[in-house]
Amino acid sequence: MSKLKYALSKLICILIFFLFSYNGFIISAISICEFYYDQKELSNNLLYQFLCKLSNNKALYVLSSYTGFDTGYGFFAPNVASDCVIKIKILDKNNHIIEEGYIDNFIKFKRRESYIRFWGYTKKFVDLLDSLKQDSISIKLTDIYIKQICRCVYNERNDTNNIDHFESSVYIFDYPKLSERKYKGNEISLYEIRKIYVSKSSLQKIIY
Amino acid sequence: MLANHLYKKLSISHSNYSIKTAISFFNISLNLLIIINMLHLLEDAKYLFTNHSPIKEQFLLIFNGNKPLNTVSHYLSINMYDLSNACIISIIMMSVLSIIIPINWKPLPLIISFLLYQMFVRTYTEFYVYGYDSYVLMSYIYLILLFSFKDKISEILFFNVFRLHVSISYLISGLTKIAGFNWWNGESIWKAIHLYYLSNNNFWEYYDKLPDYFFIISGWIVMIVQLSMPLLLIHTLRRYTTILLYMNLLIHCFIGIFLNLPFFASIMIIWNVTAFYFYDKF
Numbered sequence: 268m269s270k271l272k273y274a275l276s277k278l279i280c281i282l283i284f285f286l287f288s289y290n291g292f293i294i295s296a297i298s299i300c301e302f303y304y305d306q307k308e309l310s311n312n313l314l315y316q317f318l319c320k321l322s323n324n325k326a327l328y329v330l331s332s333y334t335g336f337d338t339g340y341g342f343f344a345p346n347v348a349s350d351c352v353i354k355i356k357i358l359d360k361n362n363h364i365i366e367e368g369y370i371d372n373f374i375k376f377k378r379r380e381s382y383i384r385f386w387g388y389t390k391k392f393v394d395l396l397d398s399l400k401q402d403s404i405s406i407k408l409t410d411i412y413i414k415q416i417c418r419c420v421y422n423e424r425n426d427t428n429n430i431d432h433f434e435s436s437v438y439i440f441d442y443p444k445l446s447e448r449k450y451k452g453n454e455i456s457l458y459e460i461r462k463i464y465v466s467k468s469s470l471q472k473i474i475y
Numbered sequence: 476m477l478a479n480h481l482y483k484k485l486s487i488s489h490s491n492y493s494i495k496t497a498i499s500f501f502n503i504s505l506n507l508l509i510i511i512n513m514l515h516l517l518e519d520a521k522y523l524f525t526n527h528s529p530i531k532e533q534f535l536l537i538f539n540g541n542k543p544l545n546t547v548s549h550y551l552s553i554n555m556y557d558l559s560n561a562c563i564i565s566i567i568m569m570s571v572l573s574i575i576i577p578i579n580w581k582p583l584p585l586i587i588s589f590l591l592y593q594m595f596v597r598t599y600t601e602f603y604v605y606g607y608d609s610y611v612l613m614s615y616i617y618l619i620l621l622f623s624f625k626d627k628i629s630e631i632l633f634f635n636v637f638r639l640h641v642s643i644s645y646l647i648s649g650l651t652k653i654a655g656f657n658w659w660n661g662e663s664i665w666k667a668i669h670l671y672y673l674s675n676n677n678f679w680e681y682y683d684k685l686p687d688y689f690f691i692i693s694g695w696i697v698m699i700v701q702l703s704m705p706l707l708l709i710h711t712l713r714r715y716t717t718i719l720l721y722m723n724l725l726i727h728c729f730i731g732i733f734l735n736l737p738f739f740a741s742i743m744i745i746w747n748v749t750a751f752y753f754y755d756k757f
Contacts, residue, residue, distance in 0.1 A: 276624050280636045283636055291644060299651060335597075335610070335611070335612025338609040341652070342606075344663075346655045346663065347657070347670070350673070374529060377519050379735055380512075380738065381522075383673065384604065385603060387604065408537065411534060411538075416530075442666070445660070445690060446660075453679075
């Protein structure tokens with residue numbers, strides 16, 4: 268019995284070791300490849316395609332995501348990703364602004380950690396800057412995301428009769444670099460990457 | 476000199492500690508952290524993890540692409556909105572139980588809270604989840620394994636795998652950092668403390684007074700410490716490498732203060748301390 272138990276514990280150890288090293292090395296290798304090379308160059312690269320195939324393995328994905336072993340370990344590496352900010356303008360029929368501001372002012376959580384959880388996905392909007400990905404599915408996903416947020420804002424408001432449409436845009440939040448800070452100071456610049464208009468009628472169609 | 480002095484001080488206090496102390500420290504500190512985090516999330520959880528969240532559950536299927544949706548509640552089709560407070564309170568109760576009850580019974584509340592955490596908090600793969608959650612799940616698994624296989628050999632096996640995990644994760648992190656050129660000139664540290672959501676903007680005005688080389692040196696310190704973390708595994712070098720552990724703990728303290736990631740920083744501190752502070756020759 269004790270021999271069997273020992274064998275079992277050895278097997279589990281090997282499995283755990285395999286899971287964390289597999290996920291850690293593959294995710295960081297892919298992120299390094301994507302940081303240094305263009306998507307066009309990578310599409311011909313056999314090694315990169317092999318890594319992507321490995322990371323898309325369904326069985327390993329399910330196993331590692333249910334046990335939590337699916338994290339990569341490149342904390343803020345190879346480069347710190349930019350934050351994306353969403354700005355919303357609420358407009359009436361004559362295009363007068365009823366209210367405008369960052370999304371934080373409209374969707375209110377009590378704790379700071381909830382905002383971090385909520386904004387985790389917005390980092391993916393940076394992908395829209397890649398010209399090859401612009402026609403693909405990521406634009407549609409961004410639009411769905413923004414529409415959902417607009418619906419959420421719309422449902423929480425009391426003055427729904429005045430509202431005609433939402434004008435919402437995604438910006439990249441850019442603080443001056445360390446080398447630029449001497450002549451730029453603290454001037455924050457926002458680069459627009461996507462802008463859509465969401466009408467009131469389209470929001471009312473969504474039932475839930 | 477300093478490392479030698481520290482080692483002499485520590486080795487006296489460490490001689491009586493064993494692997495059991497490390498495991499009990501891991502159990503107690505992790506469960507306390509989870510209790511604090513759950514109380515922290517109690518009010519917002521309804522609007523994050525249920526169908527009342529800004530992005531509906533139905534749409535998450537689209538975002539997930541080809542990968543299967545990682546939610547138990549989706550398969551069981553339970554509306555978690557009514558159950559959210561019950562879930563959080565039961566996770567807290569299970570954490571309290573796993574601290575209090577005797578060792579033979581400890582796997583049971585840990586398994587229950589693992590399942591609840593998986594079902595309620597970490598429901599979706601890419602939404603409302605960050606690194607902290609997967610670290611919590613992994614530590615649940617390690618704790619369940621360590622408490623259920625009680626003989627000494629398998630305990631040592633699991634504990635050594637855990638230490639390998641900690642050191643290899645830092646090695647990977649250091650390697651990816653050194654591959655990016657922005658870590659070499661301090662730009663990455665500068666950017667990380669000036670992010671919109673992640674950074675603590677109360678300190679932004681004070682950073683301007685610091686010189687450039689401060690950020691360059693701190694970036695290099697982070698890289699060197701993370702790359703040399705595997706050296707902590709070698710017992711003969713121990714007297715020179717204890718300083719690494721303290722440096723790493725200091726880095727995580729700074730992450731907790733200057734970035735908005737206090738829970739992530741504290742779980743990493745717990746992992747480091749359990750893996751390398753209670754050191755003994757196995």
